[in-house]
Amino acid sequence: MRITQADIAKIANVSQPTVSRVVSGDGRVEEGIRQRVLEVMREHNYQPDARARSLRSKRAGLIGLVVKRPKGGLSDDPFFASLISAIMDFLVGKPYHLCADMTLDAQSQVGLYDELLRSRRVDGLILVESEALDERVHRLQADHFPFVLIGNPMGNEAIWSVDNDNVLAGRIATQHLLDQGFRRIGFLAGPSETTVTRDRLEGYMQALRGRQDRAFVWHSDFGSQAAREATREHILTAPEVPDALVVLDDFMAMGAVQALRDFGANVPGDMGLVSFNDSAICRLIEGGLSSVSLNIETLVQTACERLVDAIEGRDPDGPRRTLIPSALIARGSSQPREVARR
Amino acid sequence: MRITQADIAKIANVSQPTVSRVVSGDGRVEEGIRQRVLEVMREHNYQPDARARSLRSKRAGLIGLVVKRPKGGLSDDPFFASLISAIMDFLVGKPYHLCADMTLDAQSQVGLYDELLRSRRVDGLILVESEALDERVHRLQADHFPFVLIGNPMGNEAIWSVDNDNVLAGRIATQHLLDQGFRRIGFLAGPSETTVTRDRLEGYMQALRGRQDRAFVWHSDFGSQAAREATREHILTAPEVPDALVVLDDFMAMGAVQALRDFGANVPGDMGLVSFNDSAICRLIEGGLSSVSLNIETLVQTACERLVDAIEGRDPDGPRRTLIPSALIARGSSQPREVARR
DNA sequence: TATTCTTGTGAATTCGTATTCTCGCATGAT
DNA sequence: ATCATGCGAGAATACGAATTCACAAGAATA
Structure with a gap:
């Protein structure tokens, strides 16, 4: 059998509402009585029933x-x-x-x-x-x-x-590559329905304004495998291959790194890279992967x-x-x- | 104001318990009435209150x-x-x-x-x-x-x-390295309080029995950085450097890979590696990281x-x-x- | 026709707590 | 002395649905 406020009340010789007041801490209860009730509660190891409580009080917690x-x-x-x-x-x-x-x-x-x-x-x-x-x-x-x-x-x-x-993040990433001296910066994006892609892409566009005459954008699915393929098949075979890439996230960036490696290209010697999330994997490649930290x-x-x-x-x-x-x-x-x- | 079973009951000209029976589906309700009640519920967009329900029925869900x-x-x-x-x-x-x-x-x-x-x-x-x-x-x-x-x-x-x-996993990993021809297999473990470490280590010991005369065990904290340091400072400087390592998890293994790379060593040419978890990062190094998949x-x-x-x-x-x-x-x-x- | 059995329904109760209402008493102001 | 005020605590009720129980009406049996 479960111990209820009514039980506590009976034992402490007070009414159930008084126990309720002691438990919830609001409403005035004389100190002596409060102590007695607390004592009984402790003795009998009372624990309020969250279900009843939330039914009455309208808070689920x-x-x-x-x-x-x-x-x-x-x-x-x-x-x-x-x-x-x-x-x-x-x-x-x-x-x-x-x-x-x-x-x-x-x-x-x-x-x-x-x-x-x-x-x-x-x-x-x-x-x-x-x-x-x-x-x-x-x-x-x-x-x-x-x-x-x-x-x-x-x-x-x-x-x-x-x-x-994400707009700011995209701008920061692109701006950084510009500041580092890259001059033909591309963007390896995720599916275009996703707002991250849209927003970061906008940031990329903003940063390029007046600094680079055209944009180079490729879309790929998420994940390193998809990004690896996209990099191999579309970016590295493009008529104008970029000298740096903003990549939508760290995993995709790792995919790009692999594709570049397959191709015999170096990072950042042949291709600068910046991505987003700053997850643990950024430290896994030689020299580290630059990444925009998101402060989750x-x-x-x-x-x-x-x-x-x-x-x-x-x-x-x-x-x-x-x-x-x-x-x-x-x-x-x-x-x-x-x-x-x- | 919230719509309750009582409201539905009044509108449908039945009693509240009948509505309850319709909702929960047990108890017999005549088909005509059931339909009428369901109709009213639909019309008024009734949704049972989970709190009251669980107070009475003793299931929180x-x-x-x-x-x-x-x-x-x-x-x-x-x-x-x-x-x-x-x-x-x-x-x-x-x-x-x-x-x-x-x-x-x-x-x-x-x-x-x-x-x-x-x-x-x-x-x-x-x-x-x-x-x-x-x-x-x-x-x-x-x-x-x-x-x-x-x-x-x-x-x-x-x-x-x-x-x-985990004992089996440790044995599988070690066995695999033995089968591949490695002859001095070490174990890079996590903190020894953790049961994963203890169990996988036991599997490692079991696999070695009769195949390799002594064990080489190092402990490190979790994470690639700690593992990288442990590899650099303890494993690579050991009097007898192993020719392969079983590493407690993929991140630690990546740390080991980095340390080996720093040292100018190749994987698996100079050091075979197997780890655990088979997480996404296993595909991120050249050739891939062998790993025991855990089937979570x-x-x-x-x-x-x-x-x-x-x-x-x-x-x-x-x-x-x-x-x-x-x-x-x-x-x-x-x-x-x-x-x-x- | 009288007597069981079904089957479905509603009234009342329950779950455990929070809250509102009320009441007695004591205090202080008029 | 009288009345407004306030405080503490008990009685009663609300919360919304599930469940128990009794009791109808109708079907089935004798």
């Missing part, structure tokens, strides 16, 4: 996270791993836990939406969206559910969102704070869209050609 | 996962990422969600235990333990809480547990099935400890020396 499964699973997506790790980190010690779900398709997304939010299973939602926004978001807005988007709201000003400043901890922290504010009814002023700045970590792959050839 | 934070966060631990990804994958479509928490120390571990289990927030727990078991496990057993251990139960036969067969999907699936069985009161026969076999993925780093030198 859960924050939902829904991720769409990319092809091939999430296992080796370091962005996802950092994300979830940072969320858990943020929630340590706070009165919320993380409820994480994966979906396979848009259909089940909507199902989950009902299952998690409309059923009041969670108090709010962190939405991670890497492509265009869909119906869900509008339903979330219409129903006034607390949520924060991690990603690009695509001009929807009403949404609270946090994102890496700050991203997540900001998102979580916004969400908790929204859940608890605080609507802070300020812009609804927060962009987290990035910083370049320069390594060997973007050294000036002269230095590299020395 | 949540499975807890508690991970201890290793130093430096989890962000770049691919094992953890695969794990959580596989759990989410398993739970898709099942009436459970994942509630994931991270803890920093043993103190908060116990707090979480109360917070999650004794408060009935979750129905069961997946425990991931990479070192020795602690007090929590005994409390879980004493309170008869459904849980499954992912890791080594250290001889505690009463615990349901699932683990990679099966591991997680087995663990989840066991847990759900326990939660739902089924206690299957059979051994309580399940070991998931591994398979070697041979790549360039373990090619026979003659082949490599050709």
Whole structure:
């Protein structure tokens, strides 16, 4: 049998609501009684029932996270791993836990939406969206559910969102290569539906403006294998081969490195490289891979704070869209050609 | 205002319990009435309240996962990422969600235990333990809480547990190197408190028996940097330098590769390598890194099935400890020396 | 026709806690 | 002396759905 507040109340000779006041800490309770109740609670190892508590108080103490499964699973997506790790980190010690779900398709997304939010299973939602926004978001807005988007709201000003400043990141990467003396900088991008690709590409374009007369852009699927093939078959055989590449992420960059190696080319002697994420693999090639570090901890922290504010009814002023700045970590792959050839 | 079963009942001219029967699907309801109720529910977009439901029915629909934070966060631990990804994958479509928490120390571990289990927030727990078991496990057993251990139960036969067969994995890796003609095989291990290290080391020892007269074992911290240093400072300067290494994981192996490269040595010409996990980075070095693939999907699936069985009161026969076999993925780093030198 | 059995339904209760309402008493102001 | 005020604590109720129980009406049996 489970020990309830009523049991504690009986033993301590007080009423159940008094026990409730002692537990929750609000409402006035005389110190003597409070102590007695606490003592009884300790003796009997009482633990409040989270279900009853949340039924009555309307707070679930859960924050939902829904991720769409990319092809091939999430296992080796370091962005996802950092994300979830940072969320858990943020929630340590706070009165919320993380409820994480994966979906396979848009259909089940909507199902989950009902299952998690409309059923009041969670108090709010962190939405991670890497492509265009869909119906869900509008339903979330219409129903006034607390949520924060991690990603690009695509001009929807009403949404609270946090994102890496991918335009800035793209500009920084490109600018860096220009500063290092590269003169024909290309961009190896991911699928063009993804907002990361679009935003970083825009940054690349901005940086090139007035510095390089034309852009060289190739698209490839994610992953080092796809990038390796794209580099081999399209970039290295192009009529004008670039002398440096901005690559969409570290894994793709490693693919490019492999393709270059296959071709007998050196990095950065024959091809400068900068990518994004600054993941652990950047240190795995000779001289290191230059990469724009994304500061996911700050991203997540900001998102979580916004969400908790929204859940608890605080609507802070300020812009609804927060962009987290990035910083370049320069390594060997973007050294000036002269230095590299020395 | 929220739509409740009572509201639906009033509109459909039935009683609230009848609505409940329609929703949960058990109990007999006349087909005509059932249809009418379903219609009204659809019209008013009714969604059951998970809190009330779980208060009454005693099922939270949540499975807890508690991970201890290793130093430096989890962000770049691919094992953890695969794990959580596989759990989410398993739970898709099942009436459970994942509630994931991270803890920093043993103190908060116990707090979480109360917070999650004794408060009935979750129905069961997946425990991931990479070192020795602690007090929590005994409390879980004493309170008869459904849980499954992912890791080594250290001889505690009463615990349901699932683990990679690390002894086998260690043996496979070592055996493979022996078969490839290496004759002085060393082992670059992680911290000796970790059970992965202990188990794989045992497999290594088993494989050597009768094939190689002595063992060469070095310990290092996790991560490629630590492994790189350990390789440079201890292995390459040892009185008897091995001709091949079994390395505890892919990242450490990459560190070893770097150290060898710094030293001017070739893989596998001067040093054969096999590691564990078969993560994406294995393809990033020239020729590829041979690695023992761990089959985390099966591991997680087995663990989840066991847990759900326990939660739902089924206690299957059979051994309580399940070991998931591994398979070697041979790549360039373990090619026979003659082949490599050709 | 009287008597069991079905089968489906609604009234009432339960789950464990939070919250609102009320009431008695003591205090201080008028 | 009287009345507004405030404080602490118990009684009652709300939260939303599941479950128990009793009891109808109708079918099946004698």
